[in-house]
Amino acid sequence: MLDGKKHRIAVIGAGPAGAAAAISAAAMGMEVDWYDKENRPGGKLNDYHQLFPDRSSAEQILADFEGRTEAIEIKKHFGTAVNRIETDNRQLILLSDNEIVGNADSVIVATGFDFFDARLKEEFGYGIYNHVITSPDLEQILKTNPEDLRKEGADPASIAFVHCVGSRDQQAGINYCSRLCCITGIKQAIEIKELFPSCKVVNFYIDIRAFGSGYEELYREAQEKYKVQFIRGRVSEASENQQHRILLKAEDTLMARPLKLTVDWLVLLVGMVPSCTQVQIDNHQCTDQETGFYQPVNAFTGSRMAGQPGIFTAGACGGPMSIPEATASGRSAALEAWQYIKDR
Amino acid sequence: MNTLDIYTRIQADPRYTEACRSCMNCGVCTAICPAAGYYDYDPRVIVNLVREGDEETLTDMLSSDLIWYCGQCMSCKPRCPRGNIPGALIQILRAVSINTGLFVHSALGRQQLAIKRSIGHNILETGYCVHPTRVDPEMHPEQGPVWAWMSNNANRVYGRFDEGYDKSGPGLLRKISPEALGDLDRIFEVTGCKRLWKTIEDESAK
Amino acid sequence: MKNYWKDYQKDIAEDNYFYVRSCIRQNFFPGAENLFIDILRNKLGKVVFEDADHTTCTGIGYHTDIVPLETTMTVVARQFALMKEKGYQNLVVSCVTSFGLYSEILDLWKHQPELKKKIAGYLAEATGRVFDEPGNMVHASDILYKYRNEIAAIAKYQLVNRETGEPLKIVDHIGCHYAKTFPERGVGGSEFPQVLTGLITAWGGSTVDYPERRHCCGFGFRHYMVQTNRGYSISQSKIKLESMQPYEPDLIVANCPGCAMFLDRWQYTLEETEGSVYGQNGRKIPVVTHEELAGIVLGYDPWEIGLQTHQVPVEELLDKIGIEYDPDLKYTDRQGNLIGNPEMINQQVC
Numbered sequence: 001m002l003d004g005k006k007h008r009i010a011v012i013g014a015g016p017a018g019a020a021a022a023i024s025a026a027a028m029g030m031e032v033d034w035y036d037k038e039n040r041p042g043g044k045l046n047d048y049h050q051l052f053p054d055r056s057s058a059e060q061i062l063a064d065f066e067g068r069t070e071a072i073e074i075k076k077h078f079g080t081a082v083n084r085i086e087t088d089n090r091q092l093i094l095l096s097d098n099e100i101v102g103n104a105d106s107v108i109v110a111t112g113f114d115f116f117d118a119r120l121k122e123e124f125g126y127g128i129y130n131h132v133i134t135s136p137d138l139e140q141i142l143k144t145n146p147e148d149l150r151k152e153g154a155d156p157a158s159i160a161f162v163h164c165v166g167s168r169d170q171q172a173g174i175n176y177c178s179r180l181c182c183i184t185g186i187k188q189a190i191e192i193k194e195l196f197p198s199c200k201v202v203n204f205y206i207d208i209r210a211f212g213s214g215y216e217e218l219y220r221e222a223q224e225k226y227k228v229q230f231i232r233g234r235v236s237e238a239s240e241n242q243q244h245r246i247l248l249k250a251e252d253t254l255m256a257r258p259l260k261l262t263v264d265w266l267v268l269l270v271g272m273v274p275s276c277t278q279v280q281i282d283n284h285q286c287t288d289q290e291t292g293f294y295q296p297v298n299a300f301t302g303s304r305m306a307g308q309p310g311i312f313t314a315g316a317c318g319g320p321m322s323i324p325e326a327t328a329s330g331r332s333a334a335l336e337a338w339q340y341i342k343d344r
Numbered sequence: 345m346n347t348l349d350i351y352t353r354i355q356a357d358p359r360y361t362e363a364c365r366s367c368m369n370c371g372v373c374t375a376i377c378p379a380a381g382y383y384d385y386d387p388r389v390i391v392n393l394v395r396e397g398d399e400e401t402l403t404d405m406l407s408s409d410l411i412w413y414c415g416q417c418m419s420c421k422p423r424c425p426r427g428n429i430p431g432a433l434i435q436i437l438r439a440v441s442i443n444t445g446l447f448v449h450s451a452l453g454r455q456q457l458a459i460k461r462s463i464g465h466n467i468l469e470t471g472y473c474v475h476p477t478r479v480d481p482e483m484h485p486e487q488g489p490v491w492a493w494m495s496n497n498a499n500r501v502y503g504r505f506d507e508g509y510d511k512s513g514p515g516l517l518r519k520i521s522p523e524a525l526g527d528l529d530r531i532f533e534v535t536g537c538k539r540l541w542k543t544i545e546d547e548s549a550k
Numbered sequence: 551m552k553n554y555w556k557d558y559q560k561d562i563a564e565d566n567y568f569y570v571r572s573c574i575r576q577n578f579f580p581g582a583e584n585l586f587i588d589i590l591r592n593k594l595g596k597v598v599f600e601d602a603d604h605t606t607c608t609g610i611g612y613h614t615d616i617v618p619l620e621t622t623m624t625v626v627a628r629q630f631a632l633m634k635e636k637g638y639q640n641l642v643v644s645c646v647t648s649f650g651l652y653s654e655i656l657d658l659w660k661h662q663p664e665l666k667k668k669i670a671g672y673l674a675e676a677t678g679r680v681f682d683e684p685g686n687m688v689h690a691s692d693i694l695y696k697y698r699n700e701i702a703a704i705a706k707y708q709l710v711n712r713e714t715g716e717p718l719k720i721v722d723h724i725g726c727h728y729a730k731t732f733p734e735r736g737v738g739g740s741e742f743p744q745v746l747t748g749l750i751t752a753w754g755g756s757t758v759d760y761p762e763r764r765h766c767c768g769f770g771f772r773h774y775m776v777q778t779n780r781g782y783s784i785s786q787s788k789i790k791l792e793s794m795q796p797y798e799p800d801l802i803v804a805n806c807p808g809c810a811m812f813l814d815r816w817q818y819t820l821e822e823t824e825g826s827v828y829g830q831n832g833r834k835i836p837v838v839t840h841e842e843l844a845g846i847v848l849g850y851d852p853w854e855i856g857l858q859t860h861q862v863p864v865e866e867l868l869d870k871i872g873i874e875y876d877p878d879l880k881y882t883d884r885q886g887n888l889i890g891n892p893e894m895i896n897q898q899v900c
Binding site for chain 3: 357358359362378379381382383412415416417418419421422435438439442452455456458459460462463464467471472473474475476479483486487488489490491492493494497500501502503504505506507512513514515516517518520521523524525527528530531532533534535536537540541544
Binding site: 123164168169170171172206207232233234235236237249250251252253256257258259 | 368369370371372373374375376377380381386388389422423424425426427
């Protein structure tokens, strides 16, 4: 409550960032309307198995969020995809396919991200060869049935990971780094080695970006404890032979010589792109022209977006970020929303 | 003291800004390069050496076989995440190597004389790069007996497909008119190709 | 590029073509280009114009570094000038290296208009001609791709094994300079180009995907032109042939004349030097060009279209499809007189 009145905030997106924002906003006494296009909360947390760097269970983190949102008063509108925000006086109107689904004094946009569509990098054969999969595909397999990785009853003999698929790549139209793919590749390589100790696991990388707390340590552990091999050179091309094994061409750049490798599975570490279900905000250009992610008016001072005041962004819809980073930005956006309402 | 200004010459080529931007050393070019799989050759290393811009290194490179391995397939171009074209950079390096005379210091570079005298002369003398009367089966046993038969019986073999063979007017391997050849000759003069050929001849003779 | 390249279609002109010939194709596949022209004029009713004054684009000279950039640009400008003088806007190019060269030059001029002006000056000075860029510029295989269904409708034969009823297994080989240099200039982009697979499937065949499908045939320009360098060239073709062998292809089709020539000739050389053959039953794999493939299904006589100029014999392929031919007319001239028989040392005889 503020000035004796109940102020209303809408949070669009029920992934980690949206959940953190909704919980914080409710804790600050605001009336929260919480939207998500899916019929359930959690966003991508529903699809993950273990989270880096400490291998926490995604299911448990999700359960924690669900528990905390149940414990407080939040109005849930799941299965409603808000795709437009308009302004009327100082009220923000939420629309889903031109139908008004709500209004609020302030809105936090937390629509998250999509994974890069690996079919766009045709030279890897994703969608053409069955044994070329993406990191989210692998995550699903690890979560639901790791046995699927075995071929004709035998453990896979070798699995390769390719870093930077759809990131840092002019040919893919994406020049930025997606930040989290390297640590994902390290984590998944370890998980494979735990499942199939005799499987040769090779990660083809350009730069290992292990910036987060515990990330560099996990990289070292992958090499020392799990004997994951890291070769510096991005795979250039993958093709399939008659035995349905995948042939790779890469350069070992540290040795300055080309190499070929045949593996049972190729895992593409795909980058993060803006969600296809982004929200249009009036007629304002709120997204970066190059990357398509939401861009705050001044990233150094807050997450307020262009145009109508009172709209803030949280989480990966503003750029690739990890779950702890997303939840922190969710909490921070809630505070900004509260301050906006207080000051206007 | 080296006054050839190799790096300046390289950067002055119209193709340079497209060919050589910045390199993150991912290696996808070398991975796919047919020459890298056959020779001791690494296009990624070439791009890096050029970007370093060291005159002495570049002078050595342009005097060596290293720049003559590329087969010009351009398989590197669609893959490079920074949009570089190693195969086009090679063309620039070769042009500078010839223009500065450095090409004669390598065995592969010295082949330019033979190519100039075959392909080059073919172009101005016939209007084609290749002509049946100029692909000697003796020098091309790999072409096989059918080619020998074609080349040795050119009038009758080619004549079967087009009566216009080696005659004026449109048609298969027509005799290109003296006027058209004159156009080519003057183009080669005005655009500096003849000058290049003179450099190839003169430097090779030293 | 956020394109699904395999679905990418490019703009291909419908008619009124200005056709420029290929040095390599004319030399090594002498029946092919007149066949292409005949198909367009007499089977598809198109206008095809060939200017007697057009020359080589100098592509081979350019890629062997004896013809500098500005010279090759000016020669190409001259080709465009001839086109303008005769009133045509739609350029159809027989050679794939040429096609790549025209693409490269048009792109350079787009980004550096002052360079284009300079070349215009050179052309005027040397020849007095002026040029315009073509309104549409495609490779000859693109035209056949565009009209593949029209050709299928009037085809006499299918790319099917008459005995087994199975579609023929066909390797499509795309010249590197078709789509690797500018993917937007190739139907289907650079990784899985569709220009030849479209023909193959429209005419009843099936395509073969094998690991070295995208690998260069190894022409290498200087690597073939200079005798001592040929090891490079043959090695690259060998890599491809070894890779496709387990899939037992019936046929290879290539849209670049150099590629077709190498894949055809190097099989002979590999057998002579190593005893290796890569086709079914210890035989070699026949190689044809895109227009020859069209000519085969349209029922043209194999010797009239020049299949006898291939080093790998085509008779077994023709028998598979059920095409009739007169073996006695294979090595005859226009009047029907035998020119002589190429030597058959250690050569498979069909």
